Amino acid sequence: MNPYQENGADASRNVILVMRIDPDSDAEDNSRKLQEFSELTKALNDRVVDIITQERYPDRKYNVGSGKAKEIAIAARDKKANRVIFYDPLSTSQIYNISKLCNEAGASCRVMDRFQLILDIFAQRATTHRSKLQVELARLRYELPNARMLVSLSKKEERAGWGGLGDYEDSYEQDIKKRIARITAELKKADLEEEARRVYRHKNGFFIVSLAGYTNAGKSTLFNALVDEETESKNMFFTTLIPKTRALLINKRKILLTDTVGFIEDLPHFLVDAFRSTLEGIYFSDMILLVVDFSEPAEHIRKKLMISHETLWEKSTSNIITVLNKSETMKPAERKRKLQELEHLIYNPIFISAKTGMGIQDLVNKINENLPLLVTKTISLPNDERGAAALSWFYDNGVVEEILYGKYMTFEFSATEDVMARADDAVSKAQ
Structure with a gap:
């Protein structure tokens, strides 16, 4: 059994959240992180029955102090917690030590960290x-x-709180490496297929x-509004894990709009690396609509924009429109004040x-204005069956303006440079 997974988990669990706070850290920043931490549990329908914090530097054995660790174990027992979740990353030995305390206190729960919580959410949505x-x-x-620590701990007579580690063999580390290599190879093949689809489009x-x-900024709701479709858009994190793509027309230009997974602060690099191919779908876009919940306090928006930019801008050469969502919740003067305060992080803003x-509609117009310029050329096709067949190709691949009919069908054709490079072949086949 995988030691990071649970057997027979209920649809809704009692969870205790634990956050250790560095003594020299910012209080407001910590408050925002704690709120976001609590919001994450809603994605799995868990119930937060207690929140325990401690201001101190990390302890090697428990992350928190030994006294606080015992307090957590007693709270887990008294409040019948199914999970104790730490904000900070926990080492395997820390998970083991805290689990042992919980077991000794009479609590039956899984001890985990925020990364494992996020991974559980992703696993449920995949x-x-x-x-x-x-x-x-x-x-x-x-x-x-x-891996080696897991093997060592699995051989201990006391296997407190692990839910049964099972008898791990010394080959466990090699087995993991082989599985990583196999999955990586399979994902590379999938990435090549996805790249071929992008080129074709x-x-x-x-x-x-x-x-x-940022996650929960309203991307899925905006997606619904633009494509006139109903996709899942709940008030919780990571409602969109698998990118959704739909076609729409903007001023006769064919658009493929994709809704993607949201960003989050301190997203573990293991998860970023694994989903890099999904993020690359954003990097290679012609345009990015960076959606922001503009109803939040300016300092929260600033932090989330910085996280979004760190994720996007290192590789992206796309045009970015900053979509300031939920702007109806404030008066124009407040919108203007916030925009001025954050203008160094906001490009091409739209409320x-x-x-x-x-x-x-203003957003649609802005998308049209910022899309790559089209090349325009006058096309003449014979007014016969072969010309009609060629005309269908032009409609499928670009923008056809009003056609003048006579011996020839003459029209202005606008398209990308890639498409225009193939237009002469289409005309030649029609002759």
């Missing part, structure tokens, strides 16, 4: 073969550095627009409300 492989890869990369005149931003529809 429905495609590729996304399941990505989650498994992240889990294996997390386990690998601790561009050759056929589609512009790729991606929705990105919208994905929920009410406010500003959606």
